[in-house]
Amino acid sequence: MLLIRCPVCEMDRPELEFRYGGEAHVARPLDPSSVSDQDWAEYLYFRSNPRGVHAERWRHTSGCGRFFNAIRHTVTDRILATYKAGEPKPDLATLTGETGR
Amino acid sequence: MTQPFRTAAGGHVDRARAIPFTFDGKSYTGHAGDTLASALLANGVALMGRSFKYHRPRGVLGAGAEEPNALVSVSRGGGRFTPNLRATQVELYEGLVAESQNRWPSLAVDVGEVNNLVPPGVFSAGFYYKTFMAPAGAWKGVYEPFIRKAAGLGVVPREPDPDHYTHRYAFCDVLVVGAGAAGLAAALAASEGGARVIVADENPAMGGGLLDEPDLAIDGQPAAAWAAQAVATLVARTNVTLLTRTQAFGYYAQNFVGLAQRLTDHLAALPAHAPRERMWKLRAGRVVLATGAIEQPLVFPDNDRPGIMLAGAARTYLNRYGVKPGDHAVVFTVDDSGYAAALDLARAGVAIAAVVDVRPEPGEAAALAANAAALRVLSASVITGTSGRLRVSGAEIGKVGPDGTVRPVERIACDCVLMAGGWVPAVHLFSQSRGKLRFDDARGIYLPGEPAQAQLSVGACNGAFGIAAALAEGFAAGGAGAAPAVSGEIAPMGGGFQGAVPHHRDPQKVKAFVDFQNDVTAKDIRLAVREGFRSIEHVKRYTTNGMATDQGKTSNMNGLAIAAGALDKPVPQVGLTTFRAPYTPVTFGSFAGHSRDHLFDPVRKTATHAWAQANGAVFEDVGLWKRAWYFPKPGETMHAAVARECRTVRDTGGVFDASTLGKIEVVGPDAAEFMNRLYTNPWTKLEPGRCRYGLMLNEQGFVIDDGVIGRLAPDRFHVTTTTGGAPRVLAHMEDYLQTEFTDLKVWLTSTTEQWAVIAVQGPNARRVLQPLVDGIDISREAMPHMSLREGRICGVPTRLFRVSFTGELGFEVNVPADHGLAAWEAIWAESQRYGMAAYGTESMHVLRAEKGFIIVGQETDGTVTPNDLGLDWAIGKLKPDFVGKRSLTRPDMLKADRKQLVGLLTADPAAVLEEGAQITAEATPIRGRPALGHVTSSYASPAAGRSIAMALVAGGRARMGETVFIPMPAGPIAAQVCEPIFHDKDGSRLDG
Missing domain, CATH: 3.50.50.60 (FAD/NAD(P)-binding domain)
Incomplete structure (x- = not known):
């Protein structure tokens, strides 16, 4: 079971308190009616699904209830950073450098 | 001395304490501190199990978690029964009752042993895949019973486990x-x-x-x-x-x-x-x-007879338990640790017939010690076979020449062989x-x-x-x-040394075991490689090497080395199978802990639960909720009870506990705009005191929830959701509020548990509530259908909705949950003046289906749009955007052959269709042609006087009047497609 740091509560809490929310930084178009069918399908259904570092949404369901974002390595499950929703994605190169591996 | 193989002294067992136990019904005695395996060995019992495929007699191989052979069942009575325990880890206690497995009628005389005599190849690598291929129909009748009978592990406990786990x-x-x-x-x-x-x-x-x-x-x-x-x-x-x-x-x-x-x-x-x-x-x-x-064991022909064990295990039995593995031992070793075992055993009085060392020279310290103890050391030698049926009686020795060929030399009599394979x-x-x-x-x-x-x-x-x-x-x-x-x-x-030991014999005619528990031989692994398997993960699955309950603790490395040899590749290039948890089997009880029986899940009960129970309700589980399903009178069947409840509701009225509906309070200056974006309907112009049916979509445009929503004030909505959908809807709302519509000032609060909801439905509903309300005008003129009033009822605060899920005049009385039972009892007493009935969820389902009202999750399955349901009227077409709106105009959403909600009337009015049944255009379905759709709801309808059903049917709205078929085991049922409404089509009964 992962320990996840909630950036709102500022605490490491067990994975059981959280709910996964899919890829982060997939913004809903501001004016959906002007988006082409193809682009809308991309928005709805297509995700990057990387083997490696992934920015993803989590919600502290059994805690503060807030959505936030995490940078997780999909191979090692290592969570490199968590940050509040709305904050910019951290620089991945810096992150991976900082943690050594 | 009743324990012939117990040493006179030594070991860490308590010799002062004799511990009686039984194995296969026979009584023995061991000592405190023994394991079942050490106590059986002390008593001279070498035969402890039968192998999986060939039913070969087997003794203990190891002394700990690695043991593949000596699996036993331990029974303590009263439902306490544990199969597949390693005898090497079962601690002896007074009265222990252990049984061997995979034998019939007894361990010494086992009918399954004939498997050992069948021609080579029948049980070889991949025999599951080769033997049980065709014909397909034979699986159920022939192969599966055969495999189940042959599968040689313990039986599943039959009784509930009385123990608890934490x-x-x-x-x-x-x-x-x-x-x-x-x-x-x-x-x-x-x-x-x-x-x-x-x-x-x-x-x-x-x-x-x-x-x-x-x-x-x-x-x-x-x-x-x-x-x-x-x-x-x-x-x-x-x-x-x-x-x-x-x-x-x-x-x-x-x-x-x-x-x-x-x-x-x-x-x-x-x-x-x-x-x-x-x-x-x-x-x-x-x-x-x-x-x-x-x-690791050594892979030589017939290396599996009882009495053949690991050298380290023999040391453990001797030094920890004071038990000799036999009286005459041959030690077969590839490194110095075999000498350590030989020296220990020799000192304990075991005759060491020979130390057979694969190497040309032993290590220096070992050689010196062996010399001092006058051990007979055969260097550059191997064991090429053994004899003895229920216990090993001799070992064939071969000499390895400089070119690697093996020459038979002699037979040495022994009653145990110790393998030190590294x-x-x-x-x-x-x-x-x-x-x-x-x-x-x-x-x-x-x-x-x-x-x-x-x-x-x-x-x-x-x-x-x-x-x-x-x-x-x-x-x-x-x-x-x-x-x-x-x-x-x-x-x-x-x-x-790893892999198979060289020998001079015909490799097709000998069995040299790699995986003792799954009966995989060196020949099997070589065969798998010959048949084209290259990855060790594939070889493992094809041969089942390392896939038994011991997870290959004594077989993976030998199997890998044999495969590498057959592939002529270095070991690391063949790969390594994955080590997975658990290291040793863990009981289900341990994983479940206290989460069983009434502690498995929380139980949610409404305020009227005790009343319903006292009034004979039968309950059904809806999510975690216990809901009153129907209220049978003494001797009444479910069908009769539901028919009576439905008729009573339409004739005079009924009372129903709707408290489980999800409730969310949406509050804030931007509440209406938030509702506009989350629901398909328009909310801006809905006046306080009015209600509207709300439809919620996901971004893909599919219906995910619905419910009646009341506006209490310009900045306050009382949202209801489906019973099961409440947490999901709140999470969906929070998601958009927190991450997309962050400009909106809105607060969301779950109020499901705060309100008890009592639905009063039927022509007399208003008359029942009239004397109970205080400060609310509930007259037809003052409180029209789909309106909402705040005030008091039965002396407590209420949010009173005029809504109907039955098609009759109806109210839903919301009172604080603590007052729910009192309000229910007051309403119930009043309703009895009109002969009304308490009704349950089954009647609720029938009544709403008669009116064609959908239930999300029954008429929908996550692929259904508002248009599919005929609910286009619920869409605010002038709204620039709401969640799911853009998706409704994707090309796939506009296809004419989408499955649409229709009604079905069976040709035989008594035939009630099975919910979920497939619908076809032809009476006899045509192979390869997809079904038209499926039945979503089906009931015997008292109001219609016949069976009714709703269904999702491809292009259904264009099929009105057409006959379709519902193929069933007893033959196809014909039904006519109709509008999905079966009662009071013009809605005249809503006003009572």
């Missing part, structure tokens, strides 16, 4: 797994400075290999005494927790380790109310793995922790490489073989100075 979450600075030399050393050093240390060991006593070394001295003390002193030191430290009988079975992310602790299985008398096992969910700052090494580090937990293994070419073993977590491997599991090396690594890992001095050790070198 879980504990724990944290520590350092977890030490394994309390042998390395583990004790690491624990001593790590705990010195006050760090919180937990030590877990699978055995009843700590010390590991230190307990098997009579000649070895640590700082001048006997090894076992040093271990006892180390344990005493640790026990005295308050920062140390010692867990015996505790298997670290799984190593997960961030140093999360699962420990399974056996608490009562070793006790003769079970303490009342004590849990049987405790699962530790442990988070450690640092983990020190000191899991040791597992000795030691393989137990890297299971390290590998589970996602650490990468590296291959040590010189010794031919896999070792831990770079750890993936805050973790260190020490001792034999790290390739540091022998007590001296293990102590040194253990103390270093714990951060302490020098390790104590060790003398008198013959240390194993690890690795050594």
Whole structure:
């Protein structure tokens, strides 16, 4: 079971308190009616699904209830950073450098 | 002396205490401290099981967790029955009742043994795949019963488990797994400075290999005494927790380790109310793995007869339990550890007929010691076969020539053969922790490489073989100075020879076992390679090597080496199978813990639960809720009760507990705009005091929830959701509010538990409520359909909705949940003046279906749009945007052949369709042609006087009047497509 740091509560809490929310930084178009069918399908259904570092949404369901974002390595499950929703994605190169591996 | 193979002295068993037990119904006696395996060996019982495929007689191979052969069932009565236990780990207690497995009628005379005589090839590699291919129909009648009968493991317990199991979450600075030399050393050093240390060991006593070394001295003390002193030191430290009988079975992310602790299985008398096992969910700052090494068997023809065991196991039986493995031993070794066993046994009075050493020369220390003890050493020699049926009686010896060919030399009579095939580090937990293994070419073993977590491997599991090396690594890992001095050790070198032993015999006619538990032979693995399998993962699955309950602890490396040889590749290039949790089997009870029976899930009950119970309600589970399903009168069937309830509601009225509806309060200056974006309907112009049916879509445009929503004030909405949908809807709302529509000032609060909801439906509904309300005008003119009033009822505050899910005049009375029962009782008393009925969820379903009202999750399945349901009227077409709107105009959403909601009337009005049944255009479905759709709801309708059904049918709205078919086992049922409404089409009854 992962320990996840909630950036709102500022605490490491067990994975059981959280709910996964899919890829982060997939913004809903501001004016959906002007988006082409193809682009809308991309928005709805297509995700990057990387083997490696992934920015993803989590919600502290059994805690503060807030959505936030995490940078997780999909191979090692290592969570490199968590940050509040709305904050910019951290620089991945810096992150991976900082943690050594 | 009733235990012929018990030594006169020595070992750590309590010889003063005789422990009676039975095995296969026969009575024996052992000593306190014995395992079942050591006690049986002491009694001269070598035969302990039958093998899986060939039903070959088998004895014990090992002395611990690695044991593949001696699996037994232990029965304590009263439902306490555990199959597939390793006899080597079953502690003896007074009155233990153990049974062997996979034999009939008895262990010595087993009919299944004929499998051993069938021609070579029938049970060879992949026999499952080859034998059970065709014809397809034969699977159920022929193959499956055969496999089930032949599958040679224990039987499943039949009775409920009366024991209970517990879980504990724990944290520590350092977890030490394994309390042998390395583990004790690491624990001593790590705990010195006050760090919180937990030590877990699978055995009843700590010390590991230190307990098997009579000649070895640590700082001048006997090894076992040093271990006892180390344990005493640790026990005295308050920062140390010692867990015996505790298997670290799984190593997960961030140093999360699962420990399974056996608490009562070793006790003769079970303490009342004590849990049987405790699962530790442990988070450690640092983990020190000191899991040791597992000795490997040698793969030679007929290497599986009872009496043939690992040399290290024989040392354990002798030194820990005071049990001789036999009287005349042949030791077959590839490294010096075989000599250590031979020397111990010789001193205990076992005649060592020969030490057969694969190597041209033994190690220096071993050679000297063997010479001193006058052991007969046959170098560059192998065992090429054995004899004896229920116990080994002799070994065939061959001499390996310089060219590698084997020449038969002699037969040596013996009653046990000890195999010292080299030691393989137990890297299971390290590998589970996602650490990468590296291959040590010189010794031919896999070792831990770079750890993936805050973790260190020490001792034999790290390739540091022998007590001296293990102590040194253990103390270093714990951060302490020098390790104590060790003398008198013959240390194993690890690795050594792997793969099949060469022999001169026809390889097609001999069985040299690699995996003892799954009966996989060297021939099977070579066959798999010949048939084209290249990856060891595929070879493993095809041959089932390493896939039994022992997970290949004694077979994976030999299998890998044989495959590598057959492929003519170095071992590391063939790959390594994955080590998965659990290390040894863990009971389901342990995983379940207290989560069983009434503690499995919370139970949610409404305020009127006790009333419903007292009035004969039958309940159904809806999510976690207990809901009144129907209220049968004495002797009434469900069908009759529901028909009566439905008729009564439409004739006079009924009362229904709707408290389980999800409720969310949406509040804030932007509440209406938020509702506009989350629901398809327009909300801006809805006046306070009015309600509207709301439809919620996901972004893909599919219906995910619905419910009546009332506006209490310009900035306040009372939202209701489906019973099961409440948490999902709130999460959906929060998601958009927090991450997309962050400009909106809105607060969301779940109020499901705050309100009890009493639906009063039927022509007399208003008359029932009239005398109970205070300050609310509920007249037809003042409170029209789909309106909402706040005031008081039965003396308590209410939010009173005028809504109908039955098509009749109806109200839903919301009162604070604490007043729910009192309000219900008052309303019920009043309703009795009109002869009204309490009705349950089944009647609610029938009544709404008669009106064609959908239930999300019944008429919808996550692929249904508002248009599919005929609910386009609920869409605010002028709104620029709402969640799901853009998707409604995607090309797939506009296709004419989408499945649409329709009604179905069966040709036979008495035929009630099965919900979920497929619908076809033809009476006899045409192979390969998809069904038109399926039945979503179906009931016998009292109002319609016949059966009714709703269905999703491709292009359904264009099929009105067409006949479709519902193919069933008893024949197709014809039905006509119609509008999905069966009662009061013009809605005239809404006003009573």
